[in-house]
Amino acid sequence: xxxxxxxxxxxxMRKSINRAFKWYYQQRYKGIRxxxxxxxxxxxxxxxxxxxxxxxxxxxxxxxxxxxxxxxQFARRVPVNDYDDLKPFIKRMMYGEKDVLWSGQxxxxxxxxxxxxxxxxFIPVPAQNLRKCHIRGTWDTMALFYHNRPDARQFECKSMxxxxxxxxxxxxxxTTYGDVSxxxxxxxxxxxxxxxxxxxxxxxxHDWEVKLEKLAQIGANEPDMVMxxxxxxxxxxxxxxxxxxxxxxxMLEVWPNFQGYVHxxxxxxxxxxxxxxxxxxxxxxxxxxxxxxxxxxxAQDDFSRDDMLLLLNNGVYYEFLPMTEWDKPNPVAVPLHxxxxxxxxxxxVTTNAGLWRYTPGDTVTFTSTEPYRIKITGRTKQFVNAFxxxxxxxxxxxxxxAACRRTGAIVSEYTVAPVYFxxxxxGGHEWLVEFExxxxxxxxxxxxxxxALQAANSDYEAKRSKSLALEQLRLHALPPGTFHDxxxxxGKFGGQHKVPRLAxxxxxxxxxxxxxxxxx
Numbered sequence: 001x002x003x004x005x006x007x008x009x010x011x012x013m014r015k016s017i018n019r020a021f022k023w024y025y026q027q028r029y030k031g032i033r034x035x036x037x038x039x040x041x042x043x044x045x046x047x048x049x050x051x052x053x054x055x056x057x058x059x060x061x062x063x064x065x066x067x068x069x070x071x072x073q074f075a076r077r078v079p080v081n082d083y084d085d086l087k088p089f090i091k092r093m094m095y096g097e098k099d100v101l102w103s104g105q106x107x108x109x110x111x112x113x114x115x116x117x118x119x120x121x122f123i124p125v126p127a128q129n130l131r132k133c134h135i136r137g138t139w140d141t142m143a144l145f146y147h148n149r150p151d152a153r154q155f156e157c158k159s160m161x162x163x164x165x166x167x168x169x170x171x172x173x174x175t176t177y178g179d180v181s182x183x184x185x186x187x188x189x190x191x192x193x194x195x196x197x198x199x200x201x202x203x204x205x206h207d208w209e210v211k212l213e214k215l216a217q218i219g220a221n222e223p224d225m226v227m228x229x230x231x232x233x234x235x236x237x238x239x240x241x242x243x244x245x246x247x248x249x250x251m252l253e254v255w256p257n258f259q260g261y262v263h264x265x266x267x268x269x270x271x272x273x274x275x276x277x278x279x280x281x282x283x284x285x286x287x288x289x290x291x292x293x294x295x296x297x298x299a300q301d302d303f304s305r306d307d308m309l310l311l312l313n314n315g316v317y318y319e320f321l322p323m324t325e326w327d328k329p330n331p332v333a334v335p336l337h338x339x340x341x342x343x344x345x346x347x348x349v350t351t352n353a354g355l356w357r358y359t360p361g362d363t364v365t366f367t368s369t370e371p372y373r374i375k376i377t378g379r380t381k382q383f384v385n386a387f388x389x390x391x392x393x394x395x396x397x398x399x400x401x402a403a404c405r406r407t408g409a410i411v412s413e414y415t416v417a418p419v420y421f422x423x424x425x426x427g428g429h430e431w432l433v434e435f436e437x438x439x440x441x442x443x444x445x446x447x448x449x450x451x452a453l454q455a456a457n458s459d460y461e462a463k464r465s466k467s468l469a470l471e472q473l474r475l476h477a478l479p480p481g482t483f484h485d486x487x488x489x490x491g492k493f494g495g496q497h498k499v500p501r502l503a504x505x506x507x508x509x510x511x512x513x514x515x516x517x518x519x520x
Contacts, residue, residue: 018156025143032140032301035312036371040337047071047317050350057099059089059356071335075319080331080348080357083121090122093354095172101354102126109169110180110293123293125183129353133315134184137296140311141289145260148303149285153226155195157257160219161185162230162238165206178204180293197222208234216241225255229262232271233498236412237484239278251278260285266498267376269397273410274436290376294360295351298374307367307375312336315352320345321359323390326380333357341366344392346380363392382502386418387427387469389460391453393501399452406452407445410436413483416502417509419474428471429453432512434478446475478516486515 035042051074055065068074079085089101090109098105102124112121125134146152164179166186176183185203188196198218205211212234219225219242228235239251248254258279268275268288275286288308290298295316298308310318318336323344325331333348347362349355364374378393385391400411412434419428431449439445450472454461463469483499500508 014156018153021142021155022146022150022152025146028139028143029147031313032143032309036309039312039372042312043317043336044071046313046315047074047350050315050317050352053352054101054103054354057101057103057354059101059354063356071317074350075333075335075357078357080321080333080359081355082359082361086355086358089354090124093124094122094169094175094177096174101356102129102352106354107175108183109175109177110183111177112293121293122177123180123355124353125180126353129295129315129351130183130187133352134180134291134296135187135189137289137291137299137311137314138184140314141262141287141299144299144301144309145262145285145287147301148287149259152259153257154259155192157195157224157226158197158222159195159227159229160197160215160222160225161203162215162228162234163203165204167206180291197225212238212241216245220245220254223255224257226257226259227262231265231498232263232268232275233266233413235261235263236271236274250280252281258284260287262287262289264289264291266501267393267397269401270411270414272401273404274412277410290374292360292362294349294355294358295353297347297349301373305367305373307373310372310374312372317350319348319350319357320364321348336372339366339369339372341369344377365394378502382500384416384418384429384502384504386420386504387463389457389463389470391416391429391457391460391502395453395456395460396501398456399449402452402455403445403449406448407439407441408437409439409445412436412480413499415483415500415508415512417506418504419471420506426467426469426471429473430506430509431473431475432478432509433475434480434483438477442475442477446473449473449475476513478512482512482516486512489515 051060051065051068054060063078068077086101093100093106094109096105104126106124106126108125108130109122110125112123142154145154161181163181163185166176166178166182169175169177182204185200198215202211202214205214215238219238242251242254246254252258261275261284263286268286285303287303288300290308296311296314297316298310300307301309319333320339321331321333325333326346339345342365344363344365347360347364349358349360361379363377363380365377367373367375375394383390383392396416400414403409404411414431414433416429416431419430450464453473454464487497487499
């Protein structure tokens with residue numbers, strides 16, 4: 001067989017494989033439609049299964065799972081927990097103890113890369129959680145992608161994954177921990193492996209800068225790439241390097257068949273302009289997912305919207321804390337059927353990872369309750385409320401997007417902190433911003449940004465009225481690369497690490513300004 005015939009045969013085979021996956025995803029979408037149409041029935045049944053499966057565990061015996069009959073009884077009997085509450089149990093599991101929070105022995109643990117704490121959080125990833133939450137969430141994401149794009153070719157061409165790394169737990173080497181993305185790559189179903197790049201050795205490299213360079217070399221020489229998945233912060237860095245290597249002006253010149261970017265971890269709003277420049281085409285699909293260390297919670301199901309479908313048959317039972325409950329010692333969560341659209345809630349999850357009424361720290365708002373769709377608004381520890389303004393990440397992302405559209409600027413990274421009252425001076429907000437494309441007039445940009453934030457948040461607008469309580473925000477434009485250099489100096493470069501957007505303190509802002517001062 002000559003080369004021409006072989007290439008045609010391979011192309012024909014790949015198309016047949018992709019058609020088979022398309023059929024499979026059509027069948028899978030029927031299951032998604034089922035929980036969209038019967039959300040409460042699906043959630044109630046899931047909770048019963050979780051309780052039944054773990055009634056013999058130490059945790060299950062402690063709270064009498066054998067005789068819990070319904071969700072209301074479960075909520076009365078089991079308290080809302082944070083990481084510190086579960087940490088002693090998780091630590092024992094990492095040393096090999098069985099039947100603690102979950103049935104059997106757990107060998108995989110996801111290391112959380114939270115932005116607001118330097119402490120490491122280790123989340124159990126039992127085999128059932130890996131298969132029926134994280135990997136199932138990936139399959140559902142692709143089912144939704146194919147549903148939105150009948151021309152999808154993910155199993156005909158190549159897709160790239162930007163994942164984290166894995167490490168042995170030295171005190172008990174049978175235990176392995178790392179980013180949840182790395183755990184998923186290591187356990188990727190065999191049927192999907194031929195269509196993804198890079199190889200496992202490269203994908204799981206510990207040195208992120210070496211990994212980025214290898215990914216760039218691969219990407220620069222793989223014209224048949226159709227999809228990439230990763231955190232926007234580091235994907236931007238990768239694309240810049242690929243363009244350096246190839247001398248091309250945009251990524252479509254490198255990847256002419258490219259179709260979609262699957263992103264999560266941070267809001268895509270501040271990055272959209274950059275990606276539109278990388279891929280100057282209206283035919284590129286951007287799909288948001290919500291795959292946290294604690295579970296695969298949601299995925300964008302309609303590309304004409306900017307929210308995500310809550311995945312209700314994915315090993316996770318959901319409850320929600322209204323904002324009025326966030327600071328209470330014994331908060332009261334509401335079940336799914338009681339949530340209201342437009343309100344901010346902190347997520348409470350019970351999962352097939354052995355997390356029981358656990359608060360990951362993320363906040364969401366419902367954009368729809370038929371079906372249940374959400375938007376991530378921030379974190380319970382990422383907000384600015386020094387003066388009663390209750391500014392969330394969603395507000396600052398919206399304001400920044402509006403300011404960029406009005407001024408033609410492009411922002412790559414930012415963080416915000418309060419400026420406290422000092423003597424007779426008024427309070428305010430301080431923004432550290434790194435521009436991809438600087439505005440023509442920085443002072444005008446700050447003015448427009450402040451106006452946009454008032455439009456996005458009525459409490460901030462009230463405090464800004466006639467500058468009686470708050471002054472106009474202060475803006476500091478940082479040199480290119482500042483945030484990445486600062487993250488590297490903190491040991492949080494690459495992987496799932498993210499720049500903290502908001503803080504109700506000045507620690508990060510002062511650290512960054514001090515870092516810049518020390519570099520001079």
